[in-house]
Amino acid sequence: MGRYLQQLGLCLLVVALVTAGCQAPVADAGSGGTTTPATTPNENGTISGAAPNITVLNGSLELDPGEVFARVQHVSGSNVTAPTAVRVFDTSDEFYNSTPTGLGPNTLPRFWRVAGVETDPVNSSALEIQKNGxxxxxxxVTIYLNPNTTVADERLLLAHEFTHYIQIQENQQAQLNGELDGRTTQSAYVRRxxxxxxxxFTTDAYVREYAPGEQLNSPWYDEIQASYPAGHVGQFQNGRYVHGYDYxxxxxxxxxxxxxxxENPPxxxxxxxHHLAPGNEQPTDLMVDSTTGDDWVASGTDRMGEPFVxxxxxxxxxxxxxxxxxxxWGNDSLHVFRPIDGGxxxxxxxxxxxxxxxxxxxEQTLRxxxxxxxxxxxxxxxxSDSDAAAAITEVDEETTAVAFGSETFVATTTITGSDSSVSIETE
Known part of the structure; x- marks a missing residue:
């Protein structure tokens, strides 16, 4: 699925949306209009037969989505039933209002800010809403094309979103859910x-075969990555596209x-x-337990992963x-504590x-x-940037712990351990 890209920056998209690049002053197919049947490549890449007839709802497209879908199928080696329709919006408000409940910019977890992730708005032409889906x-399948969209952008967006459609139809996204353990920040990042x-990767292959000379999909995400300040949450989120493609x-x-x-994901x-096979560099052993006093309650754990660090x-x-x-990075474990009296x-x-x-x-870099x-x-x-205190504990030669939070919590929490076994005790 796609992701939201916001013009002024907080591109925190813990959602299921992808944007691939799409814009075009398009030929009017009319609301609910259908595309003209085209041709589909056979297994040898030549043209034979009719492409699926995919209805264009709400807006219009310059390209025939049936032909684009057939070609994506050929490039990916898939064979699934085509979507019956593609819904097209030409204003961002209509597009965002169309999204299913729960899809959209999320509230950034407080720990991310406390840990140092940059969240200030960013002004950049590369981050303007131009195409989405x-x-x-x-x-x-739903896409958004602003008035400046080119046919090449439209091609990228359709191919990208059709790839997601194929992933869903072939249960590939569900397969990744089963292979990646837990609901941690790390596993969510890797899956996405x-x-x-x-x-x-598939969209790039499609462009090379059927639109040689046009811009590929991958450089667009590199451009977005470079448009954010170092350590911005938008870089972290967009990094999934960059690092995922590279892997x-x-x-x-x-x-x-x-x-x-x-079937065998990292x-x-x-x-x-680091482009390692799933069997390489397994997480190190790390056992962390906590004991809380009268003022605190343990309320959750997470594993953040090397990209977050x-x-x-x-x-x-x-x-x-x-x-x-x-x-x-060998392993990590985040433990969350909430005050009994609220806050x-x-x-x-x-x-x-x-x-x-x-x-x-x-440790030196963290300091x-x-x-x-x-x-x-x-x-x-x-x-000063997060209204919190912090203190570092060197647990042993290979283990570092950092406490973030209220001054009282940081001052009264004891962290001890050795041999990758760590105990946290709050007074």
Missing amino acids: YVTGTGA ALVEGAAV VAERVDSPTELGDVY RTGEQLL RYALASDVGTERAARAATG NASYVWVLNWDDQANASEF AALDARGNATDGTWSL
């Missing part, structure tokens, strides 16, 4: 990166081979970022240093590293990032 779980990366392109030569990626953000540090130390510090949550984030050198580099965000007194930082 989504596919629902039932296979309904593979769904989007496969769509970008898929490294692992397979053709969209027809993507079945192996769906399990961690580390494997995704990278982008959380980047806004304060730069992209390259953040990437170096995040490399060597903001506090957090303990425990990170285990492949070796002492990686742990040391991360530099916290120094950039606030003043330290007796080992505790007051972070």
Whole structure:
């Protein structure tokens, strides 16, 4: 499915939408009009027979969606029933109002801000809403084309969204859900990166075969990535397209081979970022338990993953240093604590590293990032950008923990352990 791209920046899209690139002053097919049957390529790539007749609802398209779908099927090696219709909007308000309940910009989890992810609005022409689309779980395809959309953009968007439609019809997205354990931030990131990366990869293959010389899909996401400041939440979210595409392109030569990626996906953000096979660099052993006193209650855990570490540090130390510090990630465990009498949550984030050198580099980089965000007194930082305090604990040579939250929580929480076994105790 697709994703929302907002003009001024908070492109936090923990939703099921993808945009591939689409705009065009289009020929009027009329509301509810149908496309002219075209031809579909056979297994040898030549033309024979009629393409599926896909109805265009609400707006109009320059291209025949049936022909585009048939060609995407050929490139991907799939054989599913075509969608009956494509719904087209030419205003962003209508498009966003059309989305299913729950799809849209989400509220950013507080921990993301506390950990250092940049959230300020961004002004950039590359982030203007130009094209967008989504596919629902039932296979309904919807796209948005603003008045400046070109035929090439329209082609990218249709091919991208039809790839998502095929993924749903062939249960490939559901297959990834089954292969990726849990509902953690890391597993959600990896899953979405593979769904989007496969769509970008397939769309590029479609363009190379049927529209040679036109812009590919993948450079558009690189442009978006470069338009955000380092460590912006938009970079983290858009990174799923960039890193997902890079992983898929490294692992397979053709969209027809993507079945192996769906069946044997990377399990961690580390494997995704570094193009590792699922069996390589397994997460290290990390056991974390917590004991709360009368004032706090443990309210949840999460695993953030190497991509989150990278982008959380980047806004304060730069992209390259953040990437170096995040490399060597072994495992992590985020624990959330809420005050009994109400108020903001506090957090303990425990990170285990492949070796002492990686742990040391991360800790030094984290200290530099916290120094950039606030003043330290007796080992505790007051972070002016998130109304929170922070303190680092070196649990052992390969394990680092950082407490974020109220000054009372940070001052009275004890973190101890060794050999990747960590205990958190709040007074």
